[in-house]
Amino acid sequence: MTRPVSIDFIFDFGSPNAYLSGKVLPAIAARTGATINLIPCLLGGIFKATNNASPMVAFGGVTGKLAYEGLETRRFVARHGLSAFRANPHFPVNTLLIMRGLVAARRAGVGDTYVDVVQAAMWEAGEKMDDPEVVARVLTAGGLDAAALIAATQEPEVKAELVANTEAAVARGAFGIPTFFVGDEMFFGKDRLGQVEDEAALQAARR
Numbered sequence: 001m002t003r004p005v006s007i008d009f010i011f012d013f014g015s016p017n018a019y020l021s022g023k024v025l026p027a028i029a030a031r032t033g034a035t036i037n038l039i040p041c042l043l044g045g046i047f048k049a050t051n052n053a054s055p056m057v058a059f060g061g062v063t064g065k066l067a068y069e070g071l072e073t074r075r076f077v078a079r080h081g082l083s084a085f086r087a088n089p090h091f092p093v094n095t096l097l098i099m100r101g102l103v104a105a106r107r108a109g110v111g112d113t114y115v116d117v118v119q120a121a122m123w124e125a126g127e128k129m130d131d132p133e134v135v136a137r138v139l140t141a142g143g144l145d146a147a148a149l150i151a152a153t154q155e156p157e158v159k160a161e162l163v164a165n166t167e168a169a170v171a172r173g174a175f176g177i178p179t180f181f182v183g184d185e186m187f188f189g190k191d192r193l194g195q196v197e198d199e200a201a202l203q204a205a206r207r
């Protein structure tokens with residue numbers, strides 16, 4: 001049996017565009033027969049390793065640039081019917097705790113639920129997800145064992161996995177999030193999702 005095409009999704013909860021992309025990717029996977037391989041990475045670590053910066057910093061002095069980015073986000077939200085999306089009032093949020101939590105949750109077999117719960121808290125409910133007390137409350141409300149997951153964020157293996165993922169993403173060429181790899185082909189940003197789908201379909205047809 002032919003193995004399905006994998007779309008590697010370089011991911012951090014701190015990116016609103018990662019949230020938006022994550023809502024669209026399942027339909028792309030369904031249309032192309034691809035699988036989505038979400039890879040937890042630290043966006044701050046990627047920025048540091050590549051001398052990159054957030055759009056707010058990189059383009060803050062460019063007249064009209066951030067306003068246009070906001071327009072493109074509104075268009076994307078409208079096109080895909082993502083009406084639950086809200087800008088987080090605490091942005092930017094330090095995601096170290098919740099990203100380690102994602103690694104821990106996946107090791108515990110509850111990664112998908114964790115992603116859904118934390119994404120909703122970050123980009124729908126506007127929670128301050130770098131506050132451990134808020135994180136604990138959100139995870140508990142989502143039916144997760146908050147105490148166990150937060151404790152696991154301090155395990156050396158969990159910390160090391162997140163660091164290794166981040167370093168590997170940079171080694172592959174990632175300089176920001178969301179980044180996607182379809183085989184060896186890299187695509188950056190939610191506005192490249194059409195190209196991601198085309199490449200996944202092309203690679204699937206070759207198998």
